Amino acid sequence: MSVTSRSGSPPTTGTPAGTPAAPAPRRRRAGGRFGAALSPPWLFAAPALLVYALVVLYPSIAGVVYAFTDWSGIGGDMSFVGLANFRTMLGDDQALGSIGNTVLLTIAIVVVQNGVGLLLALGAHARIKSRTVLRVVFFAPVVVSPVMIAFLWKYIYNPDPHAGLNGLLGFFGLPGHDWLGDPSLALWSIAGMVVWQNAGYSMVIFLAGLEGVPVELHEAAMIDGAGTVQRFRFVTWPLLAPALTINLMLSTIGGLKLFDQVFAATNGGPGYATETLSTVLYKQAFVYGKFGYSTAVALVLALFVAAVSFVQIYYLRSREVAQ
Amino acid sequence: MPPVPDRLRDAKVSRAQFFRLMGGIAVAAMAPASLAACSTRPETTGAAAGGSGATQLSFVGVADQKTPMDALVAAYKKVAPQVSIGASYAPTDQVQTSLRTQLGAGNAPDLHVVYPGNGSAMSMSQIASAGLLADLSAQAWTKTIPTGFKPAFQQDGKTYIFSAGSSVIGAIYNKKVFQEAGVEAPPTTWTEFLDVCEKIKKAGKTPIALGAQTPWVTQLITYALVPSTVYAKDPTFDDKQLAGQATFAGSGWVQAMEMYLELQKRGFFNDNPNGTTFEQQTSMVATGKAGMAIQVSAVLPDFRKAASGPDDLSMFPVPGADDAAQVWIPAGVVVGLGAGAKSKHLDQATAFIDFLGRQENINAYAKAISAIPLTQDANSTIDPAVESFLPFTKDRAVPFMDQRWPNAEVQPTHFAVVQDLLAGRTSIGDALKKMDEAYKK
Numbered sequence: 156m157s158v159t160s161r162s163g164s165p166p167t168t169g170t171p172a173g174t175p176a177a178p179a180p181r182r183r184r185a186g187g188r189f190g191a192a193l194s195p196p197w198l199f200a201a202p203a204l205l206v207y208a209l210v211v212l213y214p215s216i217a218g219v220v221y222a223f224t225d226w227s228g229i230g231g232d233m234s235f236v237g238l239a240n241f242r243t244m245l246g247d248d249q250a251l252g253s254i255g256n257t258v259l260l261t262i263a264i265v266v267v268q269n270g271v272g273l274l275l276a277l278g279a280h281a282r283i284k285s286r287t288v289l290r291v292v293f294f295a296p297v298v299v300s301p302v303m304i305a306f307l308w309k310y311i312y313n314p315d316p317h318a319g320l321n322g323l324l325g326f327f328g329l330p331g332h333d334w335l336g337d338p339s340l341a342l343w344s345i346a347g348m349v350v351w352q353n354a355g356y357s358m359v360i361f362l363a364g365l366e367g368v369p370v371e372l373h374e375a376a377m378i379d380g381a382g383t384v385q386r387f388r389f390v391t392w393p394l395l396a397p398a399l400t401i402n403l404m405l406s407t408i409g410g411l412k413l414f415d416q417v418f419a420a421t422n423g424g425p426g427y428a429t430e431t432l433s434t435v436l437y438k439q440a441f442v443y444g445k446f447g448y449s450t451a452v453a454l455v456l457a458l459f460v461a462a463v464s465f466v467q468i469y470y471l472r473s474r475e476v477a478q
Numbered sequence: 479m480p481p482v483p484d485r486l487r488d489a490k491v492s493r494a495q496f497f498r499l500m501g502g503i504a505v506a507a508m509a510p511a512s513l514a515a516c517s518t519r520p521e522t523t524g525a526a527a528g529g530s531g532a533t534q535l536s537f538v539g540v541a542d543q544k545t546p547m548d549a550l551v552a553a554y555k556k557v558a559p560q561v562s563i564g565a566s567y568a569p570t571d572q573v574q575t576s577l578r579t580q581l582g583a584g585n586a587p588d589l590h591v592v593y594p595g596n597g598s599a600m601s602m603s604q605i606a607s608a609g610l611l612a613d614l615s616a617q618a619w620t621k622t623i624p625t626g627f628k629p630a631f632q633q634d635g636k637t638y639i640f641s642a643g644s645s646v647i648g649a650i651y652n653k654k655v656f657q658e659a660g661v662e663a664p665p666t667t668w669t670e671f672l673d674v675c676e677k678i679k680k681a682g683k684t685p686i687a688l689g690a691q692t693p694w695v696t697q698l699i700t701y702a703l704v705p706s707t708v709y710a711k712d713p714t715f716d717d718k719q720l721a722g723q724a725t726f727a728g729s730g731w732v733q734a735m736e737m738y739l740e741l742q743k744r745g746f747f748n749d750n751p752n753g754t755t756f757e758q759q760t761s762m763v764a765t766g767k768a769g770m771a772i773q774v775s776a777v778l779p780d781f782r783k784a785a786s787g788p789d790d791l792s793m794f795p796v797p798g799a800d801d802a803a804q805v806w807i808p809a810g811v812v813v814g815l816g817a818g819a820k821s822k823h824l825d826q827a828t829a830f831i832d833f834l835g836r837q838e839n840i841n842a843y844a845k846a847i848s849a850i851p852l853t854q855d856a857n858s859t860i861d862p863a864v865e866s867f868l869p870f871t872k873d874r875a876v877p878f879m880d881q882r883w884p885n886a887e888v889q890p891t892h893f894a895v896v897q898d899l900l901a902g903r904t905s906i907g908d909a910l911k912k913m914d915e916a917y918k919k
């Protein structure tokens with residue numbers, strides 16, 4: 156059996172011109188539907204899916220049960236409490252306040268991270284000699300542990316007027332701030348460190364989108380007299396829509412379930428100023444010993460993230476089609 | 479036609495044969511691991527743990543326990559060479575997260591950190607209530623626990639935690655800064671305390687370093703004052719509060735919070751206390767940028783490490799009243815350890831705790847963390863820095879407040895409201911109301 160004997164040789168038989176070709180007999184899959192399910196690519200994916208089901212799906216679904224109990228997280232005493240945990244959440248100032256903080260933090264991260272990421276991508280896409288080095292430098296923070304980033308930024312955000320960011324501001328004659336200790340600033344300071352870390356990630360996705368923009372379109376637009384801004388607006392931007400969709404979705408999900416940086420930098424403080432849904436559910440489970448209630452908060456967070464992501468991707472996909 | 483199937487055909491291997499082959503390789507690769515997992519491994523380790531019949535115990539503790547535990551684990555190896563103890567330490571938050579997960583999953587270490595009394599998710603009362611701590615009541619050292627400390631060690635008359643003694647909360651101060659500011663002796667009344675702060679401020683130094691960004695640091699000033707403003711007037715306050723007859727908002731807690739904020743209003747704290755960490759606080763006092771920090775004596779070793787010499791620092795009780803006779807102090811049982819009730823090596827684990835309960839080991843443990851030993855003999859030593867607290871410990875000392883709080887939510891609420899008060903985002907009335915709400919949950 157050879158490849159050429161099947162694809163290279165001219166057909167020895169054929170139908171007369173104008174005569175519709177008879178449909179080729181459909182080759183039946185052995186085993187019918189079951190056989191189809193066992194064929195590649197499903198067979199190749201099966202081990203990974205099995206691990207995913209065991210490690211992610213099963214514990215997640217099993218965990219939902221605890222949302223309807225009063226389990227403390229240790230010991231065997233547990234009672235079914237119905238929807239009591241969800242009713243408690245409606246009157247829990249800490250949980251409700253954390254929803255507001257989570258949404259504000261997410262909006263700030265999504266807008267600024269993608270804005271900065273796009274600018275970095277445009278800069279790193281330009282024909283300059285150091286662009287490969289710049290790409291590595293901008294992407295480098297992404298590979299560092301979020302907790303390490305938080306500790307690093309705690310030094311940068313040192314309230315001492317002669318240290319870190321305040322020292323730099325002082326050099327230019329600007330006043331310093333208590334970045335993590337001032338309740339009105341702390342949330343935005345955390346957003347700043349998250350953007351600093353993840354802008355490079357958005358940049359890489361935008362860069363992939365930029366690589367896919369045909370040069371011919373830019374050349375045609377230039378011949379038509381379009382300037383740099385017009386070429387970006389009418390050529391580059393519409394073709395970046397798929398990259399934008401992915402970036403917005405990933406940064407939204409990341410923002411909504413942000414935990415590491417908040418926990419390491421402020422632990423939700425000062426007061427409750429930087430408390431997010433993730434830190435609330437952590438504290439309920441491991442500090443207050445209310446595992447059942449914590450699971451209820453986690454379930455609400457998961458549904459919230461899923462709903463926002465679904466709406467977002469539905470809107471952005473329809474936008475891609477329109478463009 | 480896609481290239482991969484063509485190559486497969488060229489190799490004369492059908493798809494079915496290919497998958498059978500791959501499946502066979504996978505099964506062959508996994509078989510040893512699966513068989514090993516199914517086998518019943520002996521619970522005791524062999525040569526690696528010191529020979530046939532050796533027992534390997536696990537201990538998970540907080541960073542504060544490392545110095546005394548490392549020394550005593552090494553000493554136990556000489557007494558019981560067949561027992562090895564693998565100890566690991568981490569900051570409180572991390573230990574709390576991992577230990578509660580292990581306790582919940584039923585695979586807790588043989589020995590682990592336990593906080594005295596109640597009021598924390600890792601406290602003796604909460605874990606013992608879940609049936610996860612071994613009863614230590616039969617051990618000899620438990621018979622000598624001072625009566626006042628029994629609530630920290632015992633639940634329903636049974637002892638569940640070993641602790642080497644008690645620590646106090648007071649002012650860790652830099653002697654040189656005090657001398658340079660013209661302060662000749664530590665203050666004994668609240669008015670004198672304010673005068674000392676004023677002198678240090680005039681000398682160009684920060685009177686009190688406060689690292690309120692680290693949550694647990696926020697509570698220490700109220701803990702230092704409340705014994706004088708609440709318990710000196712009513713030693714039964716905790717019992718009344720548990721019975722629902724007393725509240726934070728309707729007690730001397732209001733006065734203690736007012737005194738806390740007075741220190742801030744007079745400019746006695748460093749700038750931006752909510753943005754300052756415990757480590758920065760330590761450094762400020764140790765290096766002479768600040769005169770003192772209100773802290774627990776267990777962290778004296780940390781302050782001494784950061785100072786140019788250990789004798790640069792000492793401690794004095796914070797006087798929370800204007801009548802020196804009405805000054806009370808907080809003296810709480812230090813963090814200890816317990817044995818997991820479901821440990822596979824329960825006898826060996828409790829035997830180690832019995833070893834810790836010997837007087838010479840209580841002395842060694844307490845010395846390492848500058849604590850006052852639980853029981854004392856001729857060889858007991860007390861850190862000279864805490865000697866000024868000893869006259870108070872007989873009848874003018876109360877345990878750390880959280881050790882009698884009924885749930886683990888009051889203490890974190892206290893942290894948060896103090897940060898809010900320092901930021902000017904809440905009033906004392908609202909702050910204490912929140913603590914009362916958390917207390918009733």
